[in-house]
Amino acid sequence: GQQVMQIPQYQHVQEGEDFTTYCNSSTTLSNIQWYKQRPGGHPVFLIQLVKSGEVKKQKRLTFQFGEAKKNSSLHITATQTTDVGTYFCAGPGLSWGKLQFGAGTQVVVTP
Amino acid sequence: DGGITQSPKYLFRKEGQNVTLSCEQNLNHDAMYWYRQDPGQGLRLIYYSQIVNDFQKGDIAEGYSVSREKKESFPLTVTSAQKNPTAFYLCASSIRRTAQETQYFGPGTRLLVL
Numbered sequence: 203g204q205q206v207m208q209i210p211q212y213q214h215v216q217e218g219e220d221f222t223t224y225c226n227s228s229t230t231l232s233n234i235q236w237y238k239q240r241p242g243g244h245p246v247f248l249i250q251l252v253k254s255g256e257v258k259k260q261k262r263l264t265f266q267f268g269e270a271k272k273n274s275s276l277h278i279t280a281t282q283t284t285d286v287g288t289y290f291c292a293g294p295g296l297s298w299g300k301l302q303f304g305a306g307t308q309v310v311v312t313p
Numbered sequence: 314d315g316g317i318t319q320s321p322k323y324l325f326r327k328e329g330q331n332v333t334l335s336c337e338q339n340l341n342h343d344a345m346y347w348y349r350q351d352p353g354q355g356l357r358l359i360y361y362s363q364i365v366n367d368f369q370k371g372d373i374a375e376g377y378s379v380s381r382e383k384k385e386s387f388p389l390t391v392t393s394a395q396k397n398p399t400a401f402y403l404c405a406s407s408i409r410r411t412a413q414e415t416q417y418f419g420p421g422t423r424l425l426v427l
Contacts, residue, residue, distance in 0.1 A: 232413070233413055235415065235416075243420075244403055244418040244419065244420050244421050245356070245403070245405075245416075245418050246418070247415045247416065247417070250413075250415065252413075290355060290356070292416075294413075295358075297369070300358060300361065300371070301358075301416060303348075303355050303356040304355060305354065305355040306354075306355050308353065
C-alpha cells in the first residue's frame, strides 16, 4: 500500500547547526502536511504544502514540496533547544479523509 | 488540546478488562480519528469517523471498538482482545472529511497494562 517514508529516523544536532529531514512517497501526493510533537506531548500542525515545487518558511524552518510531488523536506537553520521533538510528515491516505503519517524524525539538540 | 480533550491522562488496565478512552471536541469538526503511538514510533490509525453514526476501521482496528453517537464525542474502547494495549492513544479531529484538512490532536491518554 501507499507509504510515506521519513529519513533519518533520528537526528542528533549541535545547537546552532542546520539539519534537514526528508519525506518520500512512492506515489504522487496531492498535498503534504508537517507536524511537530514535543517530548511527552501531542502532534501539532506546522504547515501544509500543495503546489509542485512549493517552498514555505516559518522563521528558521523551511519546507519544500518536490517538483514531482513525491517528496518533501524540512530544513531547520541555527537549531535551538526549542526545536527538540519529533517531526512527522503526512500525506493523503488511500481512503478519503485519511492521513498517512511517516514514522517521524526524532531530533535531539545538544547545547 | 485546542478544543479537544482526552481523559484520563493515564489509564491502567487489568488482564481481561475492557477500558474506554474519552475524546471530546468543541470545534464543531465533522471528522474524528483515533491513533495509537508506540515508543519511538509513528502514528497508526485505529478508527476514524467522518460523520455522526458512521465510522471506519483504520489500519489496526482489531481489539478496539468505537462509537459516534454525538458530533463532539468519539470514545474508544480497548477490549480484552487487544493483547498488547500498552501505548499512547491520540484522538484528533478535522473540519471536514478530506485529506486536505489539518488534524488537531488532543493531549493523549497513556494506557498501561497491570
